[in-house]
Amino acid sequence: MSSFPKNYYDFFELDRTLHLDTDALQKRFYELSRQWHPDRFSRKSSSEQAQALEATSILNDGYRVLRDPVKRAEYLLTEEGFPIGEQRSKDVPPELLEEVFELNMMLEEANTGDAPALARLQDAKSNFLAMQTAIDHELQVLFTKYDASDPASETAKQALHEVRGTLNRRRYIENLLRDVDRALKPDASTAIEDRL
Numbered sequence: 001m002s003s004f005p006k007n008y009y010d011f012f013e014l015d016r017t018l019h020l021d022t023d024a025l026q027k028r029f030y031e032l033s034r035q036w037h038p039d040r041f042s043r044k045s046s047s048e049q050a051q052a053l054e055a056t057s058i059l060n061d062g063y064r065v066l067r068d069p070v071k072r073a074e075y076l077l078t079e080e081g082f083p084i085g086e087q088r089s090k091d092v093p094p095e096l097l098e099e100v101f102e103l104n105m106m107l108e109e110a111n112t113g114d115a116p117a118l119a120r121l122q123d124a125k126s127n128f129l130a131m132q133t134a135i136d137h138e139l140q141v142l143f144t145k146y147d148a149s150d151p152a153s154e155t156a157k158q159a160l161h162e163v164r165g166t167l168n169r170r171r172y173i174e175n176l177l178r179d180v181d182r183a184l185k186p187d188a189s190t191a192i193e194d195r196l
Helices: 008-012 022-036 046-066 069-079 094-111 115-147 154-184 188-195
Strands: none
Touching: 008 022, 008 046, 008 069, 022 046, 046 069, 069 115, 069 154, 094 115, 094 154, 115 154
16 A cells, blocks of 8 residues: 555645646755655665565656646646536637637648648648647736636636636647647648658
8 A cells, every 4th residue: 555645735735726836846855856766765674675676667757747837726726626527629619619610620721732822821830730739828818817716616616617718728729739730840741742
């Protein structure tokens, strides 16, 4: 049976907040890394070696999650009972319906090699990146709202609900950016033909 808290915040002995001092997180990561490094346990019992490996696994996974604001928010939401669902194409945020419709038309045109469509895709990419930046700013405001409230309060629950909705929009925009990037990448077979 594990003697470590599975919750990353508890493992790192950090407050459960959405804003974290990343320098303090990194310092704590290095301290715990030195403490639980498996090499320090090479001459210990097999149970102590297993414990060191478990601690190192939790440490690495936790650090990867907590240092990234989006992953940290998704993690805290899940821990607090606000899981982030799988992003499905049918779950288009209403404010993005027009952009998605236009993007799908541009993607079809770009598949035919239409140069103006490719230029419009570059513009769409810039637009989606601007939306992502605005959403990231909105998330920072919501993080502050959550962190300033009592975690058991309705204000905190409302903030988490808003964070979840904002993260869902952000994930949808990430998917759109991925589609645009795919369409803008030159096809490997075309590149080979060009060289022949």
